[in-house]
């Protein structure tokens with residue numbers, strides 16, 4: 001067999017083993033009842049998967065080197081050379097990270113018997129998928145960030161989908177009567193994974209096909225069609241499972257037919273993974289050609305300079321960031337589904353909370369997919385606007401949506417010791433770590449302090465030059481903004497909130513700090529991230545330093561609007577709390593014939609008597 005074909009086989013073994021590891025761990029972490037007999041079987045699936053992952057990845061890396069080098073693994077010094085190049089060549093270094101992550105996972109899988117340990121053992125998987133997403137055709141693709149993000153979502157989604165379904169099939173015998181509830185949980189996860197695979201698959205295909213006709217005229221396109229057909233088959237079967245068999249899974253006979261159908265499902269996904277391996281080694285119709293004279297902006301950002309910003313351009317320029325787009329889409333869908341669940345069972349949920357949440361999500365879509373993120377890469381002032389809206393506007397709107405309160409009301413509690421979304425959410429919200437960061441004073445300090453730390457440290461350039469760094473910045477500042485807003489005006493559980501006067505003080509102290517930061521930028525004569533903004537080669541707009549000083553004005557100016565929003569929020573909450581307290585006292589007075597007033601009057605009378613006694 002030619003070495004190139006062996007490379008594809010090794011890649012398929014690696015990807016399927018990684019999927020098995022994910023499947024086994026996810027079952028323990030979020031599906032199976034704690035301590036159930038099936039947990040041992042799931043751990044075995046994860047363990048064997050992780051070993052296959054290491055061996056497959058190792059073989060894939062060596063064979064890739066052999067095919068690049070045109071030498072054979074038996075050659076003397078082959079291992080030495082391969083190891084040497086694995087330290088220096090990006091592609092082999094990435095594969096080395098995937099193998100190392102597999103090694104770590106195989107150690108963790110040996111001890112992963114409880115939901116929490118199994119959940120943490122998934123971290124090496126995320127690391128490996130992150131590196132895998134940067135290899136293959138994504139590496140040289142135009143729109144590199146989209147190519148890599150789409151592959152991350154795609155490989156991760158495929159591993160979760162195929163992994164969970166295959167692992168359920170492998171643990172079916174010890175499951176017995178628990179099959180119904182655990183299968184319901186597993187198929188919910190699989191449904192989200194399938195959605196991720198479809199969205200990211202289409203996006204990946206979109207960047208690599210020159211025209212829809214390529215789907216039928218090119219090998220690459222035809223393999224994609226095959227994958228789509230296999231996936232449609234698997235998804236179709238899954239729908240039949242859920243609607244026809246799942247409700248009757250307690251019946252042994254139905255269970256038998258169900259597992260047989262599941263086997264077909266798994267087979268379709270295994271074939272799709274096989275096709276994916278072939279696809280990865282097939283040249284896409286859009287050739288990966290290095291640009292003749294790439295512009296400075298292209299060398300830095302991976303994109304040509306956008307047109308000079310106008311008011312229209314800020315809302316008319318769009319660039320898909322698929323990971324955030326998918327996450328925000330899910331955030332809107334899940335929130336609305338929870339509200340509908342509450343309303344269906346007759347519980348109330350204020351409409352303005354839903355409106356506020358969806359408005360917050362919409363603002364985040366604009367920040368991450370449109371003007372702010374596009375211009376934020378080439379203009380300091382735009383980055384500051386992106387940052388200010390990200391940390392001060394979107395989180396305030398999300399906070400008024402009270403997502404944690406809604407989740408805890410809508411999500412069912414598990415009774416079999418397993419951990420579901422509700423249990424994980426409570427674990428996060430009630431963790432010592434979160435309780436510390438949610439403390440109002442700590443939230444205020446991190447809200448103001450991180451701004452300085454971020455802009456005056458290498459973190460800023462890291463977030464500009466590295467897509468994972470950019471995504472970290474988006475998540476970090478949204479969470480910091482939410483914790484601060486929730487401490488001041490939120491109803492979500494977590495922090496011990498101070499009295500309203502102190503909240504106002506905290507708010508204005510933090511804003512004074514923001515204003516100070518803004519002014520320091522307006523006066524600045526030293527360029528931040530000079531190797532970025534200084535070398536952007538913009539042929540429009542102010543020079544980099546003037547633009548940075550303008551960024552200072554934005555930090556100061558834009559910072560004020562949300563302050564007013566928050567201050568209004570605090571005053572409203574204060575008035576509502578006061579009114580509520582008054583109503584409570586009135587009800588109390590009615591119940592105990594105003595005992596409090598009478599006690600107060602009695603105390604006054606006694607004081608008067610004492611004073612009059614003293615004076616006489």
Ligand code: HEM
Nearest residue numbers: 136137158201202204205227228231269272273276279280
């Ligand atoms: C709508 C259906 C799908 C489309 C359009 C699609 C498209 C793609 C594209 C364009 C790639 C990039 C290949 C390259 O490097 O050039 C890819 C990779 C991949 N796909 Fe899919 N895919 C689909 C469904 C699936 C399914 C159902 C699975 C498995 C459950 C899957 C698993 C994978 C894997 C594992 C890779 C990475 C292969 C590698 O780099 O080794 N895909 N897919």
